[in-house]
Amino acid sequence: MPTLAPTRTRLLQVASIRLAERGYHGTSLAAVAEDVGVSKQALLHYFGSKALLYRAVLDQLGQDLLQMLFSAMQDGQSAEQQLDSFFAELTARAVQDPWLPSLLLRVLIEDREAESGDAALPLPLQDFLEPLIAVIQATERLKGASFAQALATALHLLGGACLFPAAQAGLAQRFGPVVVEQLRDISLTQIQALRATRQ
Amino acid sequence: MPTLAPTRTRLLQVASIRLAERGYHGTSLAAVAEDVGVSKQALLHYFGSKALLYRAVLDQLGQDLLQMLFSAMQDGQSAEQQLDSFFAELTARAVQDPWLPSLLLRVLIEDREAESGDAALPLPLQDFLEPLIAVIQATERLKGASFAQALATALHLLGGACLFPAAQAGLAQRFGPVVVEQLRDISLTQIQALRATRQ
DNA sequence: ATAAGCACTTACCAAGTGGTAGGTTGAATG
C-alpha cells in the first residue's frame, strides 16, 4: 500500500536535505531530480517552480515542527514540562537528521532567500513560531514579561538546540569525530539545563 | 592618502556582505563587481577565482574575530573577564553589522560550501576558534572539563551572540521593527548573564 | 471503444554563470 504520490514525497525529502546542506541557490532542480531518479521535469510537474518547491519544503518543515510542539503540549501539564518535552524531541531528531536544524537556522538567518514576487504570502514557519512563543510566555518565569523577552528566549532555545547538530559535520572535520561524539552526549542533556537557567 | 588597493578592500567588504546575505552559490561575481562599480574582471584580477574570493573573505573574518579576541584578552585579567569583554564587543559589532554573525553562522553550519580541490588547506576560522576555546578552558568553571565541554560552551556562546543579529532582518518582517528593537536591548545585556550561568 | 487525466518523458531555449584572452591606460623605473 504505497502512500499517495510516493515520488512527490521522495522529492520533498531529497529537496529538504539538499536545501539544508547547500542552500536555495546552491540546490539545482536537476540535482534533486537525479538523486530521486526522475527527470527534472517530473519535479516541475509536482511543484511548478523552484520557489514553490522551496515553499513546500518549508511548509513541510513547519508542519513537522508544529506537530512536535503539539505532541509535546499533550505530554506535559506545565508550560515548563511542555518546553522540556518539545526541545528534548527536537534535539533528538536534530542530532540524527542534521538537515532539520540546518534548514531551520537557514530560514531564521536568511532574508528572502527565494524571492517570490507575491509579497503578501505568509512567512515560512510563522505558524510554528507563534505557538512556540505562546508556550514560552506561559512559563512561570516569563508570566509578566514582554513579547520581546519571550522571543529572545525562543531564539536562545532554538539556537541552543540547533546549532550543534547543524554544525556537526563541519566540527567533525575541525576537531575529529571523537570530540563530536562526546559533544553529542553533552548536547542531549544540555537543553533541559538551559531552560531552567535564567537566560 | 588612500589605503593600499582601496578597490580591493571595497570588493572584500561588498563580497562579505553579499556572501553573508545570500551564501556562496547565491552570490555572483558580476553582482559584487557591479556593487563596487568595477567590472567582473577587476574582481578576478584581485582574487583569481570565486573560491579564492570566498577564502579571502573568511580569512578577513577570522582575522577580525581574532583581533577582537586578543584585544579582549588584554582587557581583562581573568578568563571570565576576557570572555565577557570579547562577547560584549562581538555582540555590539554584530548588532550593527549583521553580515558578520550571518557569515560566522554560515561557516559553522555549511559543510564545504565552496569546494576547493585542495583538501589540505586549513579550515576557515580555525585560527580564531582554537584560542577562543583555550580561553574558555581557562575559565574557573571549566578548569577540569573536557575539550568537548569547552567546545560546547563556545558553540553556545557564539550561537547566543550571533543568532539574533543574524536573524534581525527576518524577525523585523515577522514581528515588526518595534519588537526587534526591544530584542536588541535584551540581546546586548543577555550575553553577560549567559556566561555566568551553568550552560 | 473512447475520452480524460495523471505521471511522467525527451527536446529545447534564453538567461546567467565562472573563467579566459587579449587588450588599454597611466604611473614608476632603467
Place this chain on the structure above:
DNA sequence: CATTCAACCTACCACTTGGTAAGTGCTTAT
C-alpha cells in the same frame, strides 16, 4: 625614451540554470 607593471577594460566562451513545449504510456471514467 623604452620598458615594465599594476589596474583595470571589452569581448568572448563553455557550461549550467530554471523553465517551456509537446509529447508518451497507463489507468480510470463514461
